[in-house]
Amino acid sequence: VPATTPAEGSVALAVVPGDGIGPEVTAEALKVLEVAAPAGVKFEQTRYDLGAERYLATQEVLPDSVLAEIREHDAILLGAVGGKPNDPNLPPGILERGLLLRLRFELDHYVNLRPSRIYPGAVSPLSADVLGKGEVDFVVVREGTEGPYTGNGGALRTGTPAEVATEVSVNTAYGVERVIRDAFARAQRRPRKKLTLVHKTNVLVNAGSLWWRLFEQVAAEHPDVTTDYCHIDAVMIFLATDPQRFDVIVTDNLFGDIVTDLAAAITGGIGLAASGNVNPDRTAPSMFEPVHGSAPDIAGRQVADPTAAILSGALLLDHLGHPEAAARIEAAVIDDLAARTAGEKRSTPQVGDAIAARVAG
Amino acid sequence: VPATTPAEGSVALAVVPGDGIGPEVTAEALKVLEVAAPAGVKFEQTRYDLGAERYLATQEVLPDSVLAEIREHDAILLGAVGGKPNDPNLPPGILERGLLLRLRFELDHYVNLRPSRIYPGAVSPLSADVLGKGEVDFVVVREGTEGPYTGNGGALRTGTPAEVATEVSVNTAYGVERVIRDAFARAQRRPRKKLTLVHKTNVLVNAGSLWWRLFEQVAAEHPDVTTDYCHIDAVMIFLATDPQRFDVIVTDNLFGDIVTDLAAAITGGIGLAASGNVNPDRTAPSMFEPVHGSAPDIAGRQVADPTAAILSGALLLDHLGHPEAAARIEAAVIDDLAARTAGEKRSTPQVGDAIAARVAG
Ligand SMILES: CC(C)[C@H](C(=O)O)[C@@H](O)C(=O)O
Ligand SMILES: CC(C)[C@H](C(=O)O)[C@@H](O)C(=O)O
Numbered sequence A, B: 001v002p003a004t005t006p007a008e009g010s011v012a013l014a015v016v017p018g019d020g021i022g023p024e025v026t027a028e029a030l031k032v033l034e035v036a037a038p039a040g041v042k043f044e045q046t047r048y049d050l051g052a053e054r055y056l057a058t059q060e061v062l063p064d065s066v067l068a069e070i071r072e073h074d075a076i077l078l079g080a081v082g083g084k085p086n087d088p089n090l091p092p093g094i095l096e097r098g099l100l101l102r103l104r105f106e107l108d109h110y111v112n113l114r115p116s117r118i119y120p121g122a123v124s125p126l127s128a129d130v131l132g133k134g135e136v137d138f139v140v141v142r143e144g145t146e147g148p149y150t151g152n153g154g155a156l157r158t159g160t161p162a163e164v165a166t167e168v169s170v171n172t173a174y175g176v177e178r179v180i181r182d183a184f185a186r187a188q189r190r191p192r193k194k195l196t197l198v199h200k201t202n203v204l205v206n207a208g209s210l211w212w213r214l215f216e217q218v219a220a221e222h223p224d225v226t227t228d229y230c231h232i233d234a235v236m237i238f239l240a241t242d243p244q245r246f247d248v249i250v251t252d253n254l255f256g257d258i259v260t261d262l263a264a265a266i267t268g269g270i271g272l273a274a275s276g277n278v279n280p281d282r283t284a285p286s287m288f289e290p291v292h293g294s295a296p297d298i299a300g301r302q303v304a305d306p307t308a309a310i311l312s313g314a315l316l317l318d319h320l321g322h323p324e325a326a327a328r329i330e331a332a333v334i335d336d337l338a339a340r341t342a343g344e345k346r347s348t349p350q351v352g353d354a355i356a357a358r359v360a361g
Helices: A022-036 A052-058 A064-071 A094-106 A173-188 A205-220 A232-241 A253-266 A307-319 A323-339 A348-360 B022-036 B052-058 B064-071 B094-106 B173-188 B205-220 B232-241 B253-266 B307-319 B323-339 B348-360
Strands: A009-018 A041-047 A075-080 A111-117 A137-143 A153-156 A164-172 A194-199 A226-231 A248-251 A274-278 A286-290 B009-018 B041-047 B075-080 B111-117 B137-143 B164-172 B194-199 B226-231 B248-251 B274-278 B286-290
Touching (some): A009 A022, A009 A064, A022 A041, A022 A075, A022 A307, A022 A323, A052 A094, A064 A094, A075 A094, A075 A307, A137 A173, A153 B205, A164 A173, A164 B205, A173 A248, A194 A205, A194 A232, A194 A253, A205 A226, A205 B164, A226 A232, A232 A253, A232 B253, A307 A323, A307 A348, B009 B022, B022 B041, B022 B075, B022 B307, B022 B323, B022 B348, B064 B094, B111 B307, B137 B173, B137 B253, B164 B173, B173 B194, B173 B248, B194 B205, B194 B232, B205 B226, B232 B253, B248 B253, B286 B307, B307 B323, B307 B348, B323 B348
Parallel strands (some): A009 A041, A009 A075, A075 A286, A137 A248, A194 A226, B009 B041, B009 B075, B075 B286, B194 B226, B194 B248
Antiparallel strands (some): A111 A137, A274 A286, B111 B137, B111 B274, B274 B286
16 A cells, blocks of 8 residues: 655644544644654644534534545544533534544545554453453454445434334445455454454345455455454454454444444553544545544543544554554553553643653653 | 233243254253242143254244244243354354244344343453442343344345445334333333433434434333433443443344343353343243354253353243242352352253252252
8 A cells, every 4th residue: 555645744634633532632642743753754734623512603513615625634633523412402413424424434434443452551341361361452444434324224204103213234345345355454464364254144144245255255365364254242252251362353334333442441441542544545534533532521621541542643653654653652652551550640741741752762 | 011821830832942052051941940930830842943953954944834833832942043153055144034033023022131140150251340349230121123133125236346235224113112111111120220222323313313212202201210321332331341330221133132242241151141032012922042052063062051041941930920930040040150160060961950959949
């Protein structure tokens, strides 16, 4: 995959801090990005105020003109969007569908990349017995542009006792094959070279057959990759009892959403989980964001853990063709985690400063 | 809810042992049922050989005449169905859709009931820190007759690079309201009286609005029940880090499938997880089965843990109006679990005998 951005020079970065803790964690991610960037690489930032606050003030979610501007950037860094739970002025899905998913769909982020590692020092909710079996280090390649997230479906006789509401999962050979190919390529670059398809082929037989057929077909071209299949329900059991078995997982948009939150939970919480919404063909900028939400309950107090946002910055650097800089950030995070002590209370900028200092020094 | 079966007399029980370990665990469930049944209650069993073996031998999955016979029973006890993984002679979904789901749909099992308790002595993969927060004891009410399990959807240009495959989640006010009502009634009968709706209303906005609206509407009639809402992805995190927060969960067919396997994993494995496919209106027999599958890899060796099947028998007794007998089985299982020692290897009948002896004695 060729990098379209120059190894030196300026990187046009669209920054969407968003709501709640979004701006707080984004500031730390930017701080670390600046320090980690290779000599000669400069981030030219443009900020876009999008999210619940803007919507509540202006009724605007993502104006076409803003989308057109964002599209001209090399990459996007997003904090988190979302208002207070059950705010009557924020209809459910308005920001998710209108902003987050619209960006993913319009910018063709068909690879939603979510690395899951238990770093030394991270606090996992799993027992010592399970953790003792070995290192947990896998990555989920979640399809990002189709499946149950298309917004297809509708409702009839809404609000009446005769209502029927449907959600249509749309799966195309085009969309499934490309994400499976990307997952095989990623598996091939990892030491274990193992790829697990996750679906529910025994019930969702139409979509399941398509995923299965293309998985088998692309597998035949990758004899060096070990393949495996798990139903989504069985994955729940394996993630809780034997997460070591996974190396790369490929799955659809909704299963991926579910699997990656459990993966985040077992690897130390969504305070650490980074993600990239990647357009591997580079026809539009990719977008990097922590898996966590805007956490309005703790916003404005500088108590959120910015690590997930910082690691999302590492994914951004990697995507832009700077894997060494990305590795430096990850190493700094690993060191910072190892140095954390139970019960310590550092502020958001203190964590950012500590990680930036490790990257610099 | 009135019991249609007499407190005394014979209970017509359809037994579907199924494949793999199914017959082994079913034998133990029946053994314990006989011992636990109140004086005067007699099970008249009819066995139905259904499952992978029958399909492979005869190409029959569930003949209409067999379904008609099963329908005449008071209850169904099912072991597990399913053949060897990837058997080319067993098309994916043929048994699941044709047998298991057909029974659930045709017999209107709209409440798929899955209790989740961490019994003392059970081996949970969660850390001592998480378990130390308190008792884990919740029940999942999974909708069983609609949602993404309807088999709606299809495929176009199958097998070509232009294939499109869809899965349609169908949700009706009729179907959603009745399962929500059942869940509220169950929450009301429990000490904590708390009900959590699980969905993905921020993305699946059509189905989500329907579930949300009916949940709010039925909640208004149950002011004594505390209500809560969680996105399916957030539930993953809570089940791993704070399972104590749940009392009763109500959710759709697919989310319920996923949540209950994680619930089974954290509460000690699917060797313990029981389930009831309940028709609360009693227009057809309800069906009780362990959550686990047929485990062909360990079949025929009498090493499977029959506890989940035995606990499914307890759910069956409870449904038939014998809550004390059901409680006796559960108490016997709790005692048996507490007496288990690490590394012990009892055979399937040894576990069944031990639990039966505790019920008797
Ligand atoms: C906020 C929501 C739309 C989003 C998703 O479902 O993809 C989030 O849960 C995520 O995983 O990034
Ligand atoms: C075997 C399969 C069809 C079934 C389901 O998905 O409901 C199983 O996983 C279960 O949970 O009972």
